[in-house]
Amino acid sequence: MRHVAVIGSGPAGYYTAEGCVKQFAGPDGGGVRVDIIDRLPVPYGLIRTGVAPDHQSIKAVARRYEATALSDHVRFVGNVTIGTDVSIAELLDLYDAVVLATGAPADRPLGVPGDDLPGVIGSAAFVGWYNGHPDFADLHPPLDGPAVVVGAGNVALDVARILAKTGDEFAGSDIVNHALDHLDTGQHERVTILARRGPHQIAMTPKELGELGHLSRAVPVVDPADLPPIDADAALDPGLRKSVAHLRGFAGVPADKPITVAFDFYAMPVAIEGAGHVERVIVERTAVDADGRATGTGETYAIPARLVVSCIGYRTPPIEGVPYDARLGRFANDEGRIAPGLYAVGWARRGPTGTIGTNRPDGFLIADHIAADTSDSDKAGRAGLDRLLAERGVEVVTFRDWQRIEQAEIAAARTGAPREKFVAVGEMLAAKARAAL
The missing domain is CATH 3.50.50.60 (FAD/NAD(P)-binding domain)
Structure with a gap:
């Protein structure tokens, strides 16, 4: 079994998860568990908050990510902040591979x-x-x-x-x-x-x-x-x-x-x-x-x-302890490899270039790297993360929770609109709590 943590739930993150499932979840793959961690309680990153709101056809790609998210091998772990709730070093102890898919926000x-x-x-x-x-x-x-x-x-x-x-x-x-x-x-x-x-x-x-x-x-x-x-x-x-x-x-x-x-x-x-x-x-x-x-x-x-x-371009914010290329505004990496067990994908790897679809081969490349660099292990993976976050009192949002938040946004939409987004984390968590009653 491989245990993989992906930091960031945008296109690069979900394509990486999809690549890992295809790489490891088959009869000869040994199995995989992918946790997609995001600091917001809602997934999809740039699709939700970067693509223009009047370009709904582009936003529809989120349905592809939903299919990956609902896989038995993949889990969304929302409302978790790297560096505050859990560190990169702690994740490297828990997982065989940690992939930075933080984009360039x-x-x-x-x-x-x-x-x-x-x-x-x-x-x-x-x-x-x-x-x-x-x-x-x-x-x-x-x-x-x-x-x-x-x-x-x-x-x-x-x-x-x-x-x-x-x-x-x-x-x-x-x-x-x-x-x-x-x-x-x-x-x-x-x-x-x-x-x-x-x-x-x-x-x-x-x-x-x-x-x-x-x-x-x-x-x-x-x-x-x-x-x-x-x-x-x-x-x-x-x-x-x-x-x-x-x-x-x-x-x-x-x-x-x-x-x-x-x-x-x-x-x-x-x-x-x-x-x-x-x-x-x-x-x-x-x-x-x-x-x-x-x-x-x-x-x-x-x-x-x-x-x-x-509108002259974007940079990936640095993360403490992760090698960073200040000139290019992204993590220092060699074709996605940063250090043993640590990878970067998407804009965090190559800078803000390419289209949404460019992230698919990028994510599959990282899945190939993980296959080449790791083997089945007895690391704690998601069970270890759950214990750590519970000890620290972090309110984790799952993908099912997100679906409840989404239903509340759809119900609040003005006439003709697909949704009315919650614009505060507290509102998102409150919607999740109401749906659980």
Whole structure:
């Protein structure tokens, strides 16, 4: 029997569990018990609190993870904090393998003067706010003026789209009520997307760009002067070529709706200014060389802003005692191996790159490593963890408990919405307790 602890219940964690079940649960596998540990009482990580609430088709992948979670070989252990309730060293004593699937939930700092002013928010916090993450439920971002979104990827598009949508356009989504109500009071007539490089260097996919062209009260606008010669598009890969085609379609479009979503290419923020809060972003014009690197030209200008959302990437927070690569913002590892018995998977292994599906081969790779590195043992595994958590008075949430919490969220949903998420851990635990009566 192999005993495996996976820290984090997002896609990488569940794919790792699935890989371990396939590796060890067959007639010749020797058996396996996988405990998926999460500090929140609810599973699915980025699927629940990172994927845009109006992208329900993407969130549906959670049903695949549910099938793994209900396996006899896998258990969800929610409401358990690593470093507080149990340490990595203790888990290594209890399990044959400990896999860090913690993702990259921390924002990379913008790193310019004034980035600590009120009104400057990282995308992890902003996205967590409208997705109901307990850490960010009280964020209350300023929406009483123009907004600037920094970044050239899909997260920047998600943020801009959420800011620009009407309440009616959120029908069928699981955006939380506190965000929906606050967005409805917004007075941001202009949302500017700042991209350090040009249209040919974006990381925006065609689907997400296309959505901007169908908003009822907002129009996307691109300056035709920012677009490269159309003949140059032929050298792009097909997906990027489709994305650039959308940008060409936005060029020259009249700003005839209440909100303008303006793409500002070849532009990087160099300072944020304001008297006690954000008032303007100082932007430097850039030039892109043949290798795709952007450098400042010295030409600067100011963009009025009440809100700045930085969408420039994420980092994995370090864990005490685990080797960490501060330059790359992830755990130091060799193809997922950190130390004997200790592994990293997903964004915690490779940094914030790839799609949700990229985590499946990643998780199966780690399962292969565990098979190669370990053998059946008499370690205490989940029985040992249960004793330890009981001694420390930790209220563990199981997957069945989560299903009861989910049913309460579904019952509380506004008309047409799939659920109304609880946004505080105490509310989640109270819902679990009510369902147990």
